[in-house]
Amino acid sequence: xxxxxxxxxxxxxxxxxxxxxxxxxxxxxxxxxxxxxxxxxxxxxxxxxxxxxxxxxxxxxxxxxxxxxxxxxxxxxxxxxxxxxxxxxxxxxxxxxxxxxxxxxxxxxxxxxxxxxxxxxxxxxxxxxxxxxxxxxxxxxxxxxxxxxxxxxxxxxxxxxxxxxxxxxxxxxxxxxxxxxxxxxxxxxxxxxxxxxxxxxxxxxxxxxxxxxxxxxxxxxxxxxxxxxxxxxxxxxxxxxxxxxxxxxxxxxxxxxxxxxxxxxxxxxxxxxxxxxxxxxxxxxxxxxxxxxxxxxxxxxxxxxxxxxxxxxxxxxxxxxxxx
Amino acid sequence: xxxxxxxxxxxxxxxxxxxxxxxxxxxxxxxxxxxxxxxxxxxxxxxxxxxxxxxxxxxxxxxxxxxxxxxxxxxxxxxxxxxxxxxxxxxxxxxxxxxxxxxxxxxxxxxxxxxxxxxxxxxxxxxxxxxxxxxxxxxxxxxxxxxxxxxxxxxxxxxxxxxxxxxxxxxxxxxxxxxxxxxxxxxxxxxxxxxxxxxxxxxxxxxxxxxxxxxxxxxxxxxxxxxxxxxxxxxxxxxxxxxxxxxxxxxxxxxxxxxxxxx
Numbered sequence: 001x002x003x004x005x006x007x008x009x010x011x012x013x014x015x016x017x018x019x020x021x022x023x024x025x026x027x028x029x030x031x032x033x034x035x036x037x038x039x040x041x042x043x044x045x046x047x048x049x050x051x052x053x054x055x056x057x058x059x060x061x062x063x064x065x066x067x068x069x070x071x072x073x074x075x076x077x078x079x080x081x082x083x084x085x086x087x088x089x090x091x092x093x094x095x096x097x098x099x100x101x102x103x104x105x106x107x108x109x110x111x112x113x114x115x116x117x118x119x120x121x122x123x124x125x126x127x128x129x130x131x132x133x134x135x136x137x138x139x140x141x142x143x144x145x146x147x148x149x150x151x152x153x154x155x156x157x158x159x160x161x162x163x164x165x166x167x168x169x170x171x172x173x174x175x176x177x178x179x180x181x182x183x184x185x186x187x188x189x190x191x192x193x194x195x196x197x198x199x200x201x202x203x204x205x206x207x208x209x210x211x212x213x214x215x216x217x218x219x220x221x222x223x224x225x226x227x228x229x230x231x232x233x234x235x236x237x238x239x240x241x242x243x244x245x246x247x248x249x250x251x252x253x254x255x256x257x258x259x260x261x262x263x264x265x266x267x268x269x270x271x272x273x274x275x276x277x278x279x280x281x282x283x284x285x286x287x288x289x290x291x292x293x294x295x296x297x298x299x300x301x302x303x304x305x306x307x308x309x310x311x312x313x314x315x316x317x318x319x320x321x322x323x324x
Numbered sequence: 325x326x327x328x329x330x331x332x333x334x335x336x337x338x339x340x341x342x343x344x345x346x347x348x349x350x351x352x353x354x355x356x357x358x359x360x361x362x363x364x365x366x367x368x369x370x371x372x373x374x375x376x377x378x379x380x381x382x383x384x385x386x387x388x389x390x391x392x393x394x395x396x397x398x399x400x401x402x403x404x405x406x407x408x409x410x411x412x413x414x415x416x417x418x419x420x421x422x423x424x425x426x427x428x429x430x431x432x433x434x435x436x437x438x439x440x441x442x443x444x445x446x447x448x449x450x451x452x453x454x455x456x457x458x459x460x461x462x463x464x465x466x467x468x469x470x471x472x473x474x475x476x477x478x479x480x481x482x483x484x485x486x487x488x489x490x491x492x493x494x495x496x497x498x499x500x501x502x503x504x505x506x507x508x509x510x511x512x513x514x515x516x517x518x519x520x521x522x523x524x525x526x527x528x529x530x531x532x533x534x535x536x537x538x539x540x541x542x543x544x545x546x547x548x549x550x551x552x553x554x555x556x557x558x559x560x561x562x563x564x565x566x567x568x569x570x571x572x573x574x575x576x577x578x579x580x581x582x583x584x585x586x587x
Contacts, residue, residue, distance in 0.1 A: 096466075096467055099450045099467060099502075101454075103453070103454030104454040112548055113420060113455070135351075136448070137556065138342040139342050139553050139555065139556070140553070140555070141551075142550070142551045143549065143550050145547050185463030185495060186463040186494070191485070191492070192489065192491075193489050232585070242505045255467075255484045255488060257487065263583050270337075284585065286576060286580065293341050297562045298561055300562035302562055303561075303563065303564045306569065314569060314573060315576070318573050318577065319586070
């Protein structure tokens with residue numbers, strides 16, 4: 001089996017949580033593998049990342065260069081192409097960064113590319129079999145791919161059970177000198193931090209969250225009235241923000257905010273993994289959706305198959321009558 | 325500015341429940357309503373807006389069969405100047421890299437300053453744009469949610485990253501960008517405007533026209549193969565509340581109150 005590398009993202013000197021999940025992925029691909037962590041960056045923060053990774057990875061390759069202080073995927077790709085051996089397997093998170101890096105990297109490595117993998121069934125010779133989802137999680141597929149010339153595999157964050165970190169005292173190998181001057185046609189300028197908006201949904205204990213099922217802006221008041229009756233706040237999934245019916249500060253998901261409520265009412269939300277990634281702290285989830293096959297029903301505690309445009313107003317009326 | 329937009333015709337999930345077919349090897353495709361991939365529609369709109377403001381042309385391309393012509397015609401109705409259908413029996417079964425190689429062959433026979441794709445399609449792979457850029461050695465940025473022209477040679481683009489934050493980049497032309505939903509509000513395309521372009525001849529480009537070896541795409545060249553479809557295993561799954569609406573509401577209130585969601 002080819003050598004396995006896991007690219008570990010990091011921030012403020014701390015390795016990303018995916019470090020443990022990518023380690024788990026490597027073991028599922030090849031139980032006997034001892035994957036190598038790869039980190040890129042610069043300065044003392046990179047060293048502190050390497051230090052934590054020594055507790056789980058037997059070997060850590062680091063590339064330290066001033067140009068890599070910010071993880072510009074175009075530059076990271078060049079660095080990886082310079083150091084990775086031919087035919088290797090590269091594991092990445094299927095994140096905003098992984099999507100930016102992985103597909104192009106696979107072309108440069110002449111390797112197979114499979115993204116958003118949620119389960120790994122194992123390898124038979126040069127064929128690796130994995131599970132993916134399509135149609136926003138409504139249906140799953142088995143995919144196999146030829147790893148004889150290597151592979152770039154993007155793993156969905158949160159999909160695999162992380163491997164428990166056992167101190168292995170890994171060694172850090174400095175690969176910086178193998179990487180020449182990095183220069184790309186895309187230059188990082190700055191990060192614009194999201195505005196918090198009028199309501200901080202990340203601190204609300206009860207959220208009435210609406211999705212595409214709300215259908216039009218004129219229906220948003222249905223959720224607002226229920227929220228008022230319950231003393232809750234209104235949040236939403238991405239399509240509601242794309243349509244500009246609610247501001248981005250109300251969006252729950254990997255491109256929006258992470259929330260940790262006690263109770264989460266998912267109203268007309270299908271439940272894409274990007275949305276679910278924003279719901280933390282194991283809240284009690286009630287899903288109301290007219291499509292009984294909506295993926296949200298797989299993660300909800302309680303499901304109601306109904307049209308939110310009719311259900312929510314009746315619910316509001318009932319709660320108002322009770323609390324009067 | 326010469327812009328290429330790569331689009332795909334997909335089953336419309338807002339119009340269909342996606343179900344397994346009887347053989348379990350595909351989704352049930354009978355009676356499916358198809359439309360342009362949602363992300364591609366935003367990419368189309370963005371291209372048209374750039375050209376409306378700065379001049380130039382929008383070309384729209386898809387890889388597929390004759391059924392896929394309808395999304396090209398819709399794009400023409402929306403405002404694209406030219407469309408091409410990349411189609412050949414030899415292309416069937418292409419994986420993402422195969423599609424990217426076909427698009428590369430088309431790009432090399434033309435001149436484009438900017439190439440846009442949707443960030444992802446119904447299969448959620450989100451890979452063709454990044455692959456195409458790497459094949460062409462053009463700079464790439466994924467998940468772009470705003471584009472600003474700086475001068476004739478570069479753009480300022482914003483990428484979506486975690487937590488609703490934005491990453492601003494400067495990127496040289498020609499480049500490839502994958503476009504997120506919400507970057508604009510796509511215009512409505514009525515039946516009338518589609519009828520107006522009904523007679524436009526859409527060129528079909530096969531392996532010979534693209535000047536590529538048919539063996540570089542299609543199933544034989546694919547490294548990635550989907551073997552079947554299946555319904556996701558219901559994990560613990562929700563307890564579905566059945567009964568009349570009033571009864572369901574009472575039961576739900578009881579449960580939500582027990583969890584501290586209601587006083």
